[in-house]
Amino acid sequence: MAYLELDSLTKAFGHTLAVDHFSLNVERGEFVSLLGPSGCGKTTTLQMIAGFEEPTSGTIHLNGRDLSGVPARERGLGIVFQTYALFPHMTVSENVSFGLEMRSIRRRERKARIARALDLVHLSPFASRYPRQLSGGQRQRVALARALVIEPELLLLDEPLSNLDAKLREEMQLELRRIQQEAGVTTLLVTHDQNEAMALSDRIAVMQAGHLVQEAAPFEAYENPSNVFASTFLGKSNSIECRIENGAIVTTAGVRLDCPAGAAHTGAALAALRPERISFVDPGEAILSGTVTERVFLGDQWLFKIDTPIGELLVTRRNAGRSEPDTGSTVHLAWQAEHLRILATGDAA
Template sequence: MAILELRDLTKRFGATTAVDHFTLSVEKGEFVSLLGPSGCGKTTTLQMIAGFETPSGGSILLNGRDLRSVPARQRGLGIVFQTYALFPHMTVEENVGFGLEMRKVPGDERRRRIAAALDLVHLSHLSGRYPRQMSGGQRQRVALARALVIEPELLLLDEPLSNLDAKLREEMQLELRRIQQEAGVTTLLVTHDQSEAMALSDRIAVMQGGRLIQEASPFEAYDRPTNAFVSTFLGKSNAIDAHLEETRDDGAVLRCGDIRLAGPPSPARPGPVLISLRPERIELCDAAAAHVSGRVGERIFLGDQWLFKVETSLGELLVVRPNSGRREPEPGETVHLSWRTEHLRILAAEPAA
């Protein structure tokens, strides 16, 4: 059952349409991420749900109740901002309990809920500290506890991890997912970080230019992107210009310059298309088994893996290989590349600029 429904939600600022007929349903207990580049409309969408922006059109339903005429303070939503917005003169306990105090929750009940929220985020032992005495990750958990203590129907997260360094951000992703699952709260996250969205979410809603481009599980969005934008925005991808010559129930025939390739079945019509191929799906092989050969132009060590840029007749291809400790090809070497047919994704060609 959907707890949140956005129906044709639209926001215009003068002649600019920031959110364009956006429709999305979020199920109870689900973790959904709005993912896209800066300026795609994801934060504006969140602000309309929170009540900080007024929609130009469409509706926002929370458990069937239309929120458009409900003031922000009366929507009962938990919100965690990018800056956390903690009160510096209040202790952790006082910060967490502020929303309950504003709601006139009785003292005994307030103390019980504060203690439960602090226990959930593993900060009970720091209840008497002030924000300035805490690390970034701890402050982020205080902000989460403050949002959760009011027992919201919906938790809104506005890039809450973006101010943390890379290692701490990775740790906090695991912590945030644990907290959300233990609390069982329906959560909507706004982020431009693809790995964050994929690590945390049950579903991802990819946005571009104010529109919803693809809505899917992280695996499906990554493995079966609907267009070139999703393919390149969600991780690294090779986009290869091709011509779809024929498509049958058992597969497709593609031509890339002088090279003919077999592809998976595709609903696309014959004509110009793009082939999407993930770098980790490409394997090194013997010359006889190769789809294409090329010369290593660049080799980059990433710790747990190697990234190669290989110059081929299909263009420059990115190839990712796990760091196995064995010798890897060096710049200037000729390598032979292959892949499984089902790992190719045939996408509509991008319109000419």
């Protein structure tokens, strides 16, 4: 039995199923992300694990214990909320102390554990500050220390970095990963940010409309998306509508493309192609030619929109300091057939 086991978890609000027979296993010490757009049921799943929502059906087992009917306050989970939810009238160390006081831990041990927790998140000099005197990133770390100091069996992170600006978010991603590994705590992260999920997790569970769409390590999920949704949600992707006929791809525009080896599918499909896998080549080597309709400079890379016979394609190219084709110029494109992913159309995974 896995450390955390969600089995056929379902939550209905009226006639809508927010979470629909969702099953997931998390091993001890693992960092798993629930990734999906807002409304996909990921937050409801977290609320059920935390004990704030009662599942309509299905079970949650943590460390061999059935959590059905166990009130939230007896679950012993560490939760970091999107708003941090720090107690505004308490200092940093009082915030961290709260959970220990609820466990009737003696003053001396409490002090030692608070000191250790603040040290872990590098906030020791701020122990007597109030939350309003801290920056967003510091509040975030107080929330983390408060959740970790009770030595929870499971750490739940609800969009913990979404209130931070982009630069701080990247710093906190590394920091969060370090803290999680130092504390060795099993962690479930809920997020809509694919970069965050990929950077932090051992495994990603992609959710769509209450269902689990894909469950894989970040690299695997990115390289082999299980369906159209997963391929477009995890990073950028060109989706080429096509049919598979006699081992070849025929796009809706009638262009024939080489099919990757081993694609067993026949009939209507989507061919997914990552923008970074398309290269600019000499006319003789080109699979397709097209016209640059838009060009965006992103610092470390260029993003092109190219009008081609099979529709508009996104292409990204690493910025290597050379000049790149401008809007209106003709470019010749090529890719390797094995970089195409053939996905069944429709919602069925």
